[in-house]
Amino acid sequence: MKRRDVLKLGLAGGAGVLASKSAPAQDQDLLKYLCPPDGFPDPLATTPSPKAEPFAAELFVPPVKQPVAKLDPPPDPRSHQRYEEFLPKKFYEVRETEFQWQYHPHAPYDKGSWSWGFDGTTPGPTYHARYGEPVLVRRHNALPPVGQSLVTWALPSTTSHLHNFHSASESDGNPQDWIDSGEFWDHHYANFPSGGDSREKLTTLWYHDHRLDFTASNVYAGLAGFYLLFDEHDSGDENDPNPAAWRLPSGKYDVPLLIHDVLFDERGQVVFNPFNTDGWLGDQVTINRKIRPHFKVERRKYRFRVLNGGPSRFYQLFLSTGKPFLIITGDGNFQPEPVRAESIYLSVAQRVDIVIDFSDYKVGDSVMLINRLEQTNGKGPTGRLLDPGDAILRFDVIPSTAPDNSRVPDFFRPLPPVDLSEVKFERTWDFDYDGGLWTINGNVFDPNRIDAGIEQGSAEIWTFRNAGNDWAHPIHSHFTEFIILEINGKPYPQTDIEDKNRVLVHAFGVKEPPLKVFMGGPRRDVATILPGDEIKVFMRWKDFLGKYVMHCHNVVHEDHSMMIRWDIVPPGQGFTGPRPATDTRPPSLEQRPPGAAISTGSKPPEKK
């Protein structure tokens, strides 16, 4: 007998007595199993996504965002710090929208999955920015409001954070600086390095949503993309006649790769479980929102900007050929010189730029990017390496169409110096768990509580400590990178790189043998604290004032409150927190219309 039949029988018998109060006591527990949860994946043992043939999808390369002549209404200089000093030379206007995105060409994915993105794509368009050329990006929230959006599990209220960027607070995409449907926010990106020091320059950045309580769901829905910074060295032109230019692979040979793992239901719609506090794993790894795609590459050099977009999975990437990667950046920072490594470890939000020279291969060859890191729950990887692992992207080598003039120089730029005399405060942050909440120093996020008052122009030493032995946290602090001083009590010379067991294995200048694992290099914006880890870093804050956050970039942990607010304050006014914020109102130029939150009375969206 089918379950449906027995249940029908049961109900048929029971319907007449539902209203009876005189039922025997021993039957009191019968109804509890009447309709157990069954049609939605168990939060910890999910129903797999429908099968999708690997490498059937073609890689999607997000378009490069083009500027507009002017914005209407014009930007308000009063909304920005140092606007007149860094007048925008280019203006961009972009819309967050809901659309059907085809993750894979075969059923059930072929009809599209309801997604969010920018200008109709996910990832959204890639910004090409240059140092010395300030820009202003106007972002409109054109998403359908709550009750009308077909992505029901994310919040159509958004704030775009430019991860790793040296932004003024009001352009940082703070979690409390959100816009609702029908609103816009101007983000002013001054595009100068911290303190004007060219050693502080950044390279591969990404933007993603950061809405209070909804970062995981909103990013997972599709609100992410790349923002690339160029200068005279990394000029974005492999034929650049300027002798200072590094001539790295450029144009269509410079390709961002954004990794997300996604779970789908039987209709190919994206599934998210907001009730899981560990972290959320998908079983379909997507690159630029295509399931395990292929990418035709010419027999020449390519630059790939690999980014782990989360929400919770960590990766350890290998090439199927067994050859080492040639690594040029970690977390968006150029290494002093290229690094060779057999594998790349990427916790959530970490980036690495690599150069692969496909002239090492023959036309018709295929090279696969393989993730071998095992992860069975959202809390973090097991540390075990799978064999053979999961092939997430296939490069298919085709003939080259033109000479390859790109190069990889022997040296890039030195790291910013560590000067301990700049240090004003030392702070320790303990990352732990308490009663369903992920905590920092025992606290949960409160947008009106400042946990650190950092003096503008000063440096500090921060220690990130994982108080748990069962989970990992990729810790990210906004606005400024850090230089690692110590890992688990051992000094970390800036010239060295550690392997996954936190053993220093490499000094710059030593070419052989390649690293086993590249963890991100000495300068990062994500401190990956694996169980029991303690990482001590040096950071400096310059140029702007205002509120920022530091948080776990397993964004499910962030949404379960593993985040603190810190403020940059004028020199001499630094403090150790907590301290209440004096102005608790999210400032705004215009009030939202009263009564905007009205019931539409419309029927709830159909189950997709």
Next chain:
Amino acid sequence: MTNRRKVLAQLAAGAAALPSVALGATAHEPHAHDSSCDCVRPHNGPYADYFPNVVVQTHEGRQALFYNDLLRGKTVLVNCMSVRGDDAYPVTANLVRVQRLLGERMGRDVFFYSISIEPEHDTPRVLAAFAERQGVGPGWLFLTGKPDAIELVRGRLFAHDGHKHGAAAAPARDCSRGLVRYGNERVGLWASVPAKTEPEWIVKRLSWVTPRAVAAGPSIRRGPTFGPANSSRPKNSGGAS
């Protein structure tokens, strides 16, 4: 047939004398039948298949179907607690402050559910006394029931794989007591807020998940103003090029 399905079959076979009075009229409506679920249940919330529709008991001494009667179509706050646990880690008092802020909206647009994870101890009578002591008003139900039914509910609302905590004393039963889920099951939009968050911010969150209309006309500017009239304008004293 899985173990659970066997249990189901047995239970269904013996269900000729189903007990209880469910809350409200909705439980007696004809049920829609969705092809993706071979179980009869009203199916008008995106997480209808996710939540157990178990019988729970309220502190008012009534019985309810957890999904049909309490969640379906509603905007809710849900937390797990116990009367004894609330002494050591009080969260109810803060939610009482939220209740006061919501005023007449309680029980009309917003419902609170506090699920006891010590159902043997927290009988309806114990919960009723606790609710009265705390000043709990209409629209807020404390729920208890059969331990495995309660555990099914807790496991769905507060899903995690367990947290080993080294030597530190972790509660024997981690009910995510620091978390409150808030959601609008009519839409299918859920999130969580720390239980001790300032009441104003908890109320604010309920507006986030409320359906809204978008005003006609051009996009509205948001953002700070550091105009001369505003003394909070940041002054820059650090130097950048």
